[in-house]
Amino acid sequence: MKKLICNLFLVLFSTVSVFASAPKSPKTLKPVSRLDTATLATGCFWCTEAKFKQLKGVEKVVSGFTGGHVAHPSYRQVCTGTTGHAEACNIIYDPKKISFDELLKAFFVAHDPTQLNRQGNDVGTQYRSAIFYHNPEQKQKAEYYIKKLNAEKAYKQNIVTEVKPFTVFYKAEDYHQDYFSRNGDVPYCKYVIQPELEKFKKVFKDKLKN
Incomplete structure (x- = not known):
């Protein structure tokens, strides 16, 4: 079963320096458009989507594949582990x-x-x-937090998260979209996603949509 190390981050959030001291955006940057995109991979995209959809300011979450070498892969192809792609989500948000x-x-x-x-x-x-x-700003921030979390030993082991430039994102088949909300009674949703989602919501209770 996939685990969420919630307790570590309850402590981490009390360590203001980790996130409060992040590098500031240069003032010379152009104003951001109303919506922006973050592309993140945290394992099964059903679970990633279910969690990030809960957050205020997140307009849309799209499940798909990225980071590999096969064009327009199917879910079955990606599941073989031979395409180089990761299950990921495009998170469309209002900055x-x-x-x-x-x-x-x-x-x-x-x-x-x-x-x-x-x-x-x-x-x-x-x-x-x-x-x-x-x-470049997203790259800088991602690398900063990984370095900081490793330095403060937030985990027993070092973070292995890849930080790679976005190239192309392939949307997964329609039945993968909004999977948890449409298939809550499926065993994987009920016994894997639901418990993780509840933990996630407790941590971000002040950031959840109504």
Whole structure:
């Protein structure tokens, strides 16, 4: 079963320096558009989608595949672990309501970033932990937090999250979209996603949509 190390991050959030001292965006940057995109991989995309959809400021979450070498892969192809793709989500968000920093906080709570090419019983490179950055600022922040969390030994082991440039994102088949909300009674949803989602919601209770 996939585990969420919630207790570590309850402590982490009380350590203001970790996230409060993040590098500031240069004032010379152009104003951001109303919506922005973060592309994150935390294992099974059903679980990733279910969690990030709960956050205020997140307009849409799309499940799909990225980071590999096969064009327009199917879910079955990705499941073989031979396409190089990770199960990931495009998280469309309003930066005036939720920042990329806050999404990274959620990212590091949503899964165990010290597990290499797996999350719990989901094993394979397609389940790797990864941040696919869309601009230099996202890259800088991702690398900053990983370095900081490792330095403060937030985990017993070092973070293995990949930080890679975003290239192309392939949307997964329609039946993968909104999977948890449409299939809550399926055993995987009931016994794996639901418990993790409840833990996630407790950590971010002040950031949840009504």
